[in-house]
Amino acid sequence: xxxxxxxxxxxxxxxxxxxxxxxxxxxxxxxxxxxxxxxxxxxxxxxxxxxxxxxxxxxxxxxxxxxxxxxxxxxxxxxxxxxxxxxxxxxxxxxxxxxxxxxxxxxxxxxxxxxxxxxxxxxxxxxxxxxxxxxxxxxxxxxxxxxxxxxxxxxxxxxxxxxxxxxxxxxxxxxxxxxxxxxxxxxxxxxxxxxxxxxxxxxxxxxxxxxxxxxxxxxxxxxxxxxxxxxxxxxxxxxxxxxxxxxxxxxxxxxxxxxxxxxxxxxxxxxxxxxxxxxxxxxxxxxxxxxxxxxxxxxxxxxxxxxxxxxxxxxxxxxxxxxxxxxxxxxxxxxxxxxxxxxxxxxxxxxxxxxxxxxxxxxxxxxxxxxxxxxxxxxxxxxxxxxxxxxxxxxxxxxxxxxxxxxxxxxxxxxxxxxxxxxxxxxxxxxxxxxxxxxxxxxxxxxxxxxxxxxxxxxxxxxxxxxxxxxxxxxxxxxxxxxxxxxxxxxxxxxxxxxxxxxxxxxxxxxxxxxxxxxxxxxxxxxxxxxxxxxxxxxxxxxxxxxxxxxxxxxxxxxxxxxxxxxxxxxxxxxxxxxxxxxxxxxxxxxxxxxxxxxxxxxxxxx
Amino acid sequence: xxxxxxxxxxxxxxxxxxxxxxxxxxxxxxxxxxxxxxxxxxxxxxxxxxxxxxxxxxxxxxxxxxxxxxxxxxxxxxxxxxxxxxxxxxxxxxxxxxxxxxxxxxxxxxxxxxxxxxxxxxxxxxxxxxxxxxxxxxxxxxxxxxxxxxxxxxxxxxxxxxxxxxxxxxxxxxxxxxxxxxxxxxxxxxxxxxxxxxxxxxxxxxxxxxxxxxxxxxxxxxxxxxxxxxxxxxxxxxxxxxxxxxxxxxxxxxxxxxxxxxxxxxxxxxxxxxxxxxxxxxxxxxxxxxxxxxxxxxxxxxxxxxxxxxxxxxxxxxxxxxxxxxxxxxxxxxxxxxxxxxxxxx
Numbered sequence: 001x002x003x004x005x006x007x008x009x010x011x012x013x014x015x016x017x018x019x020x021x022x023x024x025x026x027x028x029x030x031x032x033x034x035x036x037x038x039x040x041x042x043x044x045x046x047x048x049x050x051x052x053x054x055x056x057x058x059x060x061x062x063x064x065x066x067x068x069x070x071x072x073x074x075x076x077x078x079x080x081x082x083x084x085x086x087x088x089x090x091x092x093x094x095x096x097x098x099x100x101x102x103x104x105x106x107x108x109x110x111x112x113x114x115x116x117x118x119x120x121x122x123x124x125x126x127x128x129x130x131x132x133x134x135x136x137x138x139x140x141x142x143x144x145x146x147x148x149x150x151x152x153x154x155x156x157x158x159x160x161x162x163x164x165x166x167x168x169x170x171x172x173x174x175x176x177x178x179x180x181x182x183x184x185x186x187x188x189x190x191x192x193x194x195x196x197x198x199x200x201x202x203x204x205x206x207x208x209x210x211x212x213x214x215x216x217x218x219x220x221x222x223x224x225x226x227x228x229x230x231x232x233x234x235x236x237x238x239x240x241x242x243x244x245x246x247x248x249x250x251x252x253x254x255x256x257x258x259x260x261x262x263x264x265x266x267x268x269x270x271x272x273x274x275x276x277x278x279x280x281x282x283x284x285x286x287x288x289x290x291x292x293x294x295x296x297x298x299x300x301x302x303x304x305x306x307x308x309x310x311x312x313x314x315x316x317x318x319x320x321x322x323x324x325x326x327x328x329x330x331x332x333x334x335x336x337x338x339x340x341x342x343x344x345x346x347x348x349x350x351x352x353x354x355x356x357x358x359x360x361x362x363x364x365x366x367x368x369x370x371x372x373x374x375x376x377x378x379x380x381x382x383x384x385x386x387x388x389x390x391x392x393x394x395x396x397x398x399x400x401x402x403x404x405x406x407x408x409x410x411x412x413x414x415x416x417x418x419x420x421x422x423x424x425x426x427x428x429x430x431x432x433x434x435x436x437x438x439x440x441x442x443x444x445x446x447x448x449x450x451x452x453x454x455x456x457x458x459x460x461x462x463x464x465x466x467x468x469x470x471x472x473x474x475x476x477x478x479x480x481x482x483x484x485x486x487x488x489x490x491x492x493x494x495x496x497x498x499x500x501x502x503x504x505x506x507x508x509x510x511x512x513x514x515x516x517x518x519x520x521x522x523x524x525x526x527x528x529x530x531x532x533x534x535x536x537x538x539x540x541x542x543x544x545x546x547x548x549x550x551x552x553x554x555x556x557x558x559x560x561x562x563x564x565x566x567x568x569x570x571x572x573x574x575x576x577x578x579x580x581x582x583x584x585x586x587x588x589x590x591x592x593x594x595x596x597x598x599x600x601x602x603x604x605x606x607x
Numbered sequence: 608x609x610x611x612x613x614x615x616x617x618x619x620x621x622x623x624x625x626x627x628x629x630x631x632x633x634x635x636x637x638x639x640x641x642x643x644x645x646x647x648x649x650x651x652x653x654x655x656x657x658x659x660x661x662x663x664x665x666x667x668x669x670x671x672x673x674x675x676x677x678x679x680x681x682x683x684x685x686x687x688x689x690x691x692x693x694x695x696x697x698x699x700x701x702x703x704x705x706x707x708x709x710x711x712x713x714x715x716x717x718x719x720x721x722x723x724x725x726x727x728x729x730x731x732x733x734x735x736x737x738x739x740x741x742x743x744x745x746x747x748x749x750x751x752x753x754x755x756x757x758x759x760x761x762x763x764x765x766x767x768x769x770x771x772x773x774x775x776x777x778x779x780x781x782x783x784x785x786x787x788x789x790x791x792x793x794x795x796x797x798x799x800x801x802x803x804x805x806x807x808x809x810x811x812x813x814x815x816x817x818x819x820x821x822x823x824x825x826x827x828x829x830x831x832x833x834x835x836x837x838x839x840x841x842x843x844x845x846x847x848x849x850x851x852x853x854x855x856x857x858x859x860x861x862x863x864x865x866x867x868x869x870x871x872x873x874x875x876x877x878x879x880x881x882x883x884x885x886x887x888x889x890x891x892x893x894x895x896x897x898x899x900x901x902x903x904x905x906x907x908x909x910x911x912x913x914x915x916x917x918x919x920x921x922x923x924x925x926x927x928x929x930x931x932x933x934x935x936x937x938x939x940x941x942x943x944x945x946x947x948x949x950x951x952x953x
Contacts, residue, residue, distance in 0.1 A: 145674065192669075
């Protein structure tokens with residue numbers, strides 16, 4: 001339950017090694033980097049590093065050449081450093097070689113079957129075929145009919161090799177001498193010989209030869225090009241190339257080690273010394289609480305110097321959901337299903353939350369004695385454990401309803417007081433004295449609300465009446481007065497004038513309505529927690545309907561119970577989840593939490 | 608008794624005719640710029656998809672495309688004659704085989720004369736196999752007139768061709784051979800039509816063949832007068848002596864007294880005047896083909912006789928194939944679309 005402490009770091013490199021510095025910085029998984037524009041001073045001549053397009057151009061050329069030659073490009077997992085000069089040299093060579101390949105591909109457009117037939121010829125060697133001075137070769141397709149007719153001709157003039165056949169078409173290569181070539185060509189033409197030009201060399205061989213190197217260079221260029229995206233973080237200050245950002249205090253030494261062997265300067269400053277950049281917030285929570293960061297971030301990220309409410313959210317949300325969705329069996333399904341999904345998809349925080357709230361549903365389901373709507377499954381265990389006569393809590397018992405309603409108001413009051421205390425702590429910590437003393441969530445509010453709670457308990461539980469003038473003056477009248485003059489008092493603590501802008505008349509009139517609203521707010525906020533009991537009753541009621549329907553369907557009772565459980569789980573699970581979140585945001589966060597922080601974004605997530 | 612096989616042929620042939628290419632198909636084909644585009648259209652949009660299913664339309668040779676389409680007609684013809692009574696060995700359907708036999712003998716003789724057996728082998732319809740009277744494979748080995756005569760020895764053609772083939776090549780009379788074979792062909796076909804008890808309406812079929820012979824005669828007369836300035840006597844020797852819509856007397860008078868232009872004008876005032884107009888004349892074969900095509904179209908719509916429908920379907924399919932071939936050739940040699948369109952008989 002904390003926000004990690006950060007330090008502000010600046011890594012400075014020279015023109016000859018800033019790229020290496022950037023690559024090293026990029027390898028750090030906990031480095032939140034700041035835009036160069038936020039640290040440069042234009043008047044001083046500082047600037048942002050300009051992008052160069054060498055790697056992008058190289059990638060485009062590789063893609064262009066490879067597409068022309070019919071060679072695929074794959075990004076490799078391993079990146080090997082290649083000097084720029086070597087890349088230039090390779091591109092020149094490849095351009096020369098692949099130009100010839102592209103020309104061949106353009107003139108001989110081969111289907112898969114043609115490739116197979118050609119592969120047979122390749123075994124002989126295409127270069128050798130073209131080197132023959134007195135022999136002529138012809139490669140192509142013949143229909144079945146034409147293939148049969150071929151042997152009706154005088155075959156002394158030529159020799160035919162069948163390279164491939166699919167039963168309807170024959171891929172053949174004929175060989176004849178220079179003298180007979182005209183005659184033989186005429187025969188083949190008459191048989192509608194679909195000639196395939198024999199390439200001067202094996203294109204695949206050339207592609208294979210260069211393929212590995214192409215992939216290697218493309219991968220490296222791609223990596224370097226991706227690094228260009230990081231140039232916006234590099235400020236050029238005088239003759240230094242500076243990358244600035246925040247790093248958790250506990251890994252400062254590891255961060256320094258990354259740059260070992262590289263001629264760079266590393267400046268480290270406390271966040272308090274940095275006034276013009278707001279430090280980002282990096283939350284640190286244990287495995288159980290961590291998924292609930294999603295709810296906090298959805299509302300607003302905590303400010304760096306603020307308070308991380310994730311643990312409080314985790315406890316209260318699980319507790320409220322567990323009471324409202326109290327069924328051991330359904331909770332078990334949520335817990336197991338959520339856990340499996342979270343295991344498979346660790347980034348799916350909601351699955352983690354479902355797994356945790358499922359556990360609380362199980363606990364309260366056990367206490368309320370509910371198991372997939374069967375209300376008496378746990379009764380013997382409860383009788384043994386809690387020495388009760390029958391169920392521990394019988395929700396559907398009419399006598400129990402009022403007790404449950406009072407318990408939910410008590411829970412609400414407890415949570416309101418707790419959130420007020422948290423607020424008091426935060427205001428005290430930030431020395432916001434006006435808010436600390438006079439606000440509805442400050443001392444004044446706490447005194448008034450606390451007094452009312454205590455007075456109600458004293459009156460109805462112990463029979464003591466403390467609603468008397470000596471109590472009313474400090475705990476009611478004085479707080480009301482504080483509420484009335486809250487805004488002005490806050491201004492005084494901020495050293496501003498006491499006199500309201502629109503005069504005292506307007507101010508008092510407005511404030512009276514606001515005080516009325518505050519008082520009403522205390523009541524409605526407490527009543528808001530009545531929904532907790534509402535959903536306990538609603539859940540029990542819905543499950544009773546399911547069980548009744550199940551009994552009516554004698555032959556398909558299990559099917560009705562299963563479908564009913566699924567229906568209740570989906571419908572009520574969703575509603576209760578939303579209602580519990582509503583209580584978190586509106587009844588609790590509104591009293592103590594402001595957020596407004598920046599997310600800590602590691603440099604590695606940039607690419 | 609109802610002849611079920613005849614009914615099957617009528618139903619099947621009419622169903623197949625229903626799948627023919629329409630005007631829109633020809634327009635689509637005419638809009639294609641390359642042979643692969645035509646092959647793709649035929650393969651994907653027409654009933655030729657079955658026969659073209661294994662081709663690589665992107666690289667097919669136009670010759671192979673034509674051959675596959677022609678072969679498909681033979682397959683369709685084979686499908687139809689399967690419905691004909693098996694005991695009817697010399698049935699009317701046999702006229703198609705006779706036509707192929709005559710074409711093949713003439714092709715072979717022409718190739719011997721031109722000393723070009725390469726084209727002869729290329730054009731051999733091997734798919735006809737044993738359906739023809741002689742061995743097609745042996746034709747491939749023929750190099751001389753004597754070889755051809757030897758191949759035809761066991762057939763009924765021997766007596767007919769013997770006088771023409773038993774001579775030295777320099778004295779070979781191809782036209783005489785052609786006339787003899789064609790006359791024999793028509794005699795044979797008409798014999799089948801008249802003798803076969805399964806032919807219900809021999810008169811109608813006779814009429815069709817008579818018109819065809821007459822139109823062939825007209826074509827010969829016009830060509831000989833126009834291009835070879837042949838004497839009337841020589842013309843009379845090569846025409847088949849069968850007359851239909853133009854009487855013997857009128858036709859002989861036209862041969863004797865008219866040159867090509869006058870002959871054309873005389874035709875335009877005769878029974879074929881609706882189709883032959885000297886002011887809008889392309890070439891004779893085109894106009895005679897239109898006449899026969901219209902005749903076949905009319906008959907396939909209204910006839911009930913299986914033999915008549917089979918004949919019309921095969922002839923109309925031949926015309927359709929010729930149209931496709933014209934488009935393929937036109938695209939191959941980049942002939943303007945309107946000129947190709949003018950050649951189509953739809």
